[in-house]
Amino acid sequence: MSVDQGFGTDPILVLVNDVPVQVERGSTVAVALLVAGVPARRSVNGSARAPLCGMGVCMECRAEVDSVSHSRTCQIVCQPNMRVRTQ
């Protein structure tokens, strides 16, 4: 499904740390985290981290998605009511 165009017409809700976040259908979970302004994870020393490479290489966008930890959120398309938990 292409997400390059046609935005603004079909929002869905996902849950980020139990808080509803609205994104356009077809958006990735990484986008949901950025829109929510919530860091995907904390580093080993506790600093906030968010997506860097956008293509599944850097592993900085990892979060727990529907109970699977270390999920690369930039590679996962949001589904309605998906449960995302930051790591």
Add this chain to the structure above:
Amino acid sequence: MNHRFDVLVVGAGPAGIAAAVRAAEEGCSVGIVDENLQAGGQIWRGSVDRARSGQGIGSAEDWLGRLERASLRAFYGWHIFDAPSPKMLRASRDFEAAELHFESLVIATGARERFLPFPGWTLPNVVGAGGLQALVKSGLPIGGKRVVVAGTGPLLIAVAAYMRKRGANVVALCEQASRGRIMKLGMGLTRQPKKLTDAVRYGWQVRGMRLRTNCWPIAALGEERLESVVLGGGGKRVEVKTDYLACGFHLVPNCELAMLLGCALDGSYVRVDESQQTSVPGVFSAGETTGIGGVEAALVEGQIAGLAAGGAREKAALLLKEREATRQFIRLLDRTYALNPELRRLATPETIVCRCEDVTMEAVEAHTSWRTAKLQLRVGMGSCQGRICGAACEFLFGWGMESVRPPIQPTPIGSLIGSDAD
């Protein structure tokens, strides 16, 4: 799950698509694998439904259409993690596993951005240049946001233009290469008509926006996320408020699969002959893995590889002249975007070098080789398997990368077992 193909193509960016299409059109049974959920790779991301048409060899829409019409089997969302026996690769998607058998293999695994450490580079909203483009294409609203685009490489102008088109306020566009080298590139482009029109088109789109050369990020500032960027170079310094910093330092080829299979490298690229064959018989490679050259090179090389792998070497030979032109372009890009040694001095002792394991510059530079640093500090031993910090350390310290071990991507334990037919 077991599958068998005459030609297996790994990577569904332009090179992989071209290879798969040509091999399929020759009548071969073809499989194509990509860890993304759609074909297109990076540069044609999101273009499956709508792509811009162009001239010359072909356009995204053209090739993606041919891909859709071709008789082949696609595996989207699958990543390759092992090559346990000749003529077979192991792939995984979520918790599933598959064995992909082949007569010939085309490695078109593309490239990733090079990131260099500087103070604040780990702040949320500091992303790659291609990284920001990928995120916007994946739904990130950018309209009205302030963006600084920095680093080096042909991506920067393309990204700045794209952000503008999507309504962002590109407040600065900074290229670390010198003005002289950028101008030389411009002249080099005029020898290749299609690229001239691209350059003109991008120039028009970034009209009114200055390309600062000899300029790079000194520091990213902010508390919980990015708030401003300090830009420097050439003795100048300026702080710019911004929402995003899109910063990448050109591209490095993804050679892990090629290395796992024992393909010889020339520097950081996979060594290939004129039919894109690697040093391993039956294994071909095309696209950024054999030299960073963008879409044109990828399409030429991909076609050659697909034809050669599919047993149609005479047809492949017809593309040799175009291949030579793209090889020249690759060399031109490498020269243009070579990194300024000043960039080695951006990181302070406290700057994080290995993001997965939070290893600082101070800790890393106390070591004399990648091997001891890995063993004692765990730099490069985290989730990204050294992809980000490895490329940085190669530039910072001249440390060569070692051989590659499976799994070449993080893979669920259950998928490692393989199928019952093992």
Add this chain to the structure above:
Amino acid sequence: MNRLESTYDVAVIGAGIVGAACAYFLMREGLRVAVLEKGIVGGGATAAGMGHLVAMDDSPAQLVLTKLSLEIWKAMREELPASTEYQQTGTLWIASDDDEMVEVRRKHELYRGVGLACEILDSRALAEAEPKLRRPLAGGLRVLEDAVIYPPAVAQFLLRGAGERRTLFTNCDVISIDGSAVLLSDGTRVSAEYVVNAAGCNATELTPGIVMRKRKGHLIITDRYPGFLRHQLVELGYLKSAHSVTADSVAFNLQPRATGQILIGSSRQYEDESTVVDHGIVRKMIERACEYMPEVAALSALRIWTGFRAATPDKLPLIGPSRESSKVLLATGHEGLGITTSMATAQLITDMVLQRNSPIAREPYLPSRMSREEAHVC
């Protein structure tokens, strides 16, 4: 090699954890030591292994040696830096049926008898101790003071605490031991009153006639899952695997690292001397691990690697004078217990050099114990 001085009290060949420990103990006594390492510190079996500090009773002599070594480790604990990640996780020996519970009770009595703190867990207590183990299992033995460390960091630390005089020489290829001197590939001769051969799997190249074989192992490491695992878990069948002299075998052996990563082992093979990962073995290892802990299947694997243990016919290391010379001391052949028994080895070696008594009898570990008949069993 101008910086190497011409004579030392002791030349230690090998900067793995055994060589490093020997050097550390010797230097503490004021001796002049040179450590000669072909590659990098802790780069061999020291880097490849699990880092489990464990009491093991394949034989009475093995129990004595591991127990002594664990005491020394415990005494050193305060001075070990954070990079060594010493964690007293304890070991849980898992019994899957009533026969194995008999073994648990035997072990419990034996360990208690020598003063090792341990407790028997029944089925419910085991499930509480380690919730992700499949149920039901029969129970287990928890050995409380066993621990987990990161061996390369220990080797580095032991050699860094060397004092003012520079003693460590890396990229130093020893090609032969010649009487009381060591000959390097660049022609340098290093004279020492004693030579300690702690070259692990390479020890046989330098001391002819040692009966030792390389025993290949595999390990898998995962991403970080803090809280997934609390103890090092070992199935009781591990002992059968380690004890066997011929068969390829796998045994359930799981370790929580301080990082939260899980280490999955273990395997043993004799005939294969290549470093290539054996997929059949890895598969068996994973299947075994998932039998005991099903959720392991969902963990993300980052790396698989192989390593070699230096194995002797009777599973005991070679600590003491070689056949050729009483001044050439072997400190090798530790099989899967090199990390654990490095400290006791260093103690014995140092005692021999200083010609003083050791806290335990040395006979079971002397190289001279190997008769010609035993040489063929291996």
